[in-house]
Amino acid sequence: MEPLLVLDSVTKSFGGLRVTAGVSFSVAPGSISAVIGPNGAGKTSLFNQITGYLRPDKGRIIFRQEDITDLSTREIVSRGMGRAFQVTSFFPEETVLDNVRVACLSRLNKTRKAIKNVSYFKEATDKAFKILESIGLGKQADRPAFELAHGDQKLLDIGIALGLEPKMLLLDEPTSGMSPEERLLTRNLIKRLWKEFNLTLLFIEHDMDTVFGIAQTVRVLQMGRLLAEGTPEEIRNNPEVITAYLGEEVL
């Protein structure tokens, strides 16, 4: 099967700092995989390049057999790439429902409608409710988003991304700032969403239980380079990875 996403020697520097140094890998459709690495390894920068937020200096990014390297964020998103953020990103003053609904409306291309009330667009509203139920925020639909607990805001961020019906979803540290209990719930939730929405999931994560618990493939970044790629078992036993990164962790 053709890979859904292909990175071909992607390189990016900020001045003298190489944040991405010739990274190549491909992501199979329908897979769930992780990118790990120490702080400053260039994980988020890589996501920024995949989503058109940063432009690589060199290399190509192919998404669904199309070169997206030079496309804008908007164009990449419209081709089915979704993203939730490390620093939770949502619309604090809107209701939880409207946060997701605006994404659904965007997906249905209804955001130029200027006379009819948002609730008139049943399809978007129903879809938004369905997503809220899936991420467990159905009961909070009418609350302004800023009132939600941090963990719920992270879920809302994912919910907004789901509203766009992405083929592929990038999650940047979905469990950061969560308690161990919340982490476990979120881990199970991510796995469930992956199946329910037929997603190809690529996530950055520091929590090793989450990484080794749900990822089929793990990629290790270090100083902008792809150090290793393999199954959780392979990564766990990779001596290079152990010295470079996992050494300090009890595996």
Added chain:
Amino acid sequence: MKNHAKIKEVVFWALFFVIFGLIPLLEKSDYHLILANHILIWGMFAMAFNMLFGVTGMLSFGQALYYGLGAYSVGLMVKNFGDIWFLPAIGLGLLSATLVSILIGLLVIRVSGVYFTVLTLAFGQLVWQITFKWYHFTGGDDGIQSIIPPGILANHTVYYFFTLLLVAVSIWVLRRLVNSPMGLVLRCIRQNPDRVRFLGRRVRRNQLRIYVISSFFAALAGGLMAGVDNSIHPDMFYWTTSGEVILMAVIGGIGQFFGPFIGAALIIIIQDVVGARTEYWSLIIGLIMMVMVLILPKGLVGEVQLLRGRFRPDAKNRGENGTTFSA
């Protein structure tokens, strides 16, 4: 939340039609009719301005440009071609405001924050300067006098109802817009423009749209005003006009759809009441402004909302958030 907004809407429209519908019946003097007309037009102007500021987060300091454009379209057409051109001239004002706002908008939306504000101010002042200096065409600082609407519109009461109708329709359109998908996107742009890009939407394109829409209604306000005062003057283009509309919106509450209208009414009434006693009425406005910003930063309507929220059982921290725009 939903019911709350509905009640607010019903209350506003009921008060709006009762108060503004009764004024011509109760008041025989033209003076108060003109005053009420000013409130209507400025109120609509302030609401249109707030679509940029309170809703989308774009502080334009140059909406006087379109207000003046609307007024001068009417003034110049009536002066040069006769009063029969009054209504087409309002249309011309709307058309030219649309075109000019697209052109200027394409430039000014490239920058955000204070740069946007300063650029809009610069364009406004530019057009003011041209109007001021181009004496033989615009009448310079004399302005244009005796702009009388044609036919039955020349009657003050008829013209008043004509304005009332157009203002009501305008407010209704803006109201629909705020609650529409596009309005939702505009509010989202103020709160988190980056995330809007990740929804696959063009932030700048939407900012341009609302800039044009807001300018359109500013031109309508200007055109209607020419018929109320029967005269126009270059100050309509001046930065103080832009400033006044900002003041009205802020005093009424930029986080509330109906706030700017209330703010406009308040300012105009203060100008009238205080202005009748002392020429230093702007001092009073200044003091009120200081009090508002320091003590009631959410504006009149916003603070009332907040107060009501505090007394609701499920209040908790509702309404504590600084710039909430509630429709």
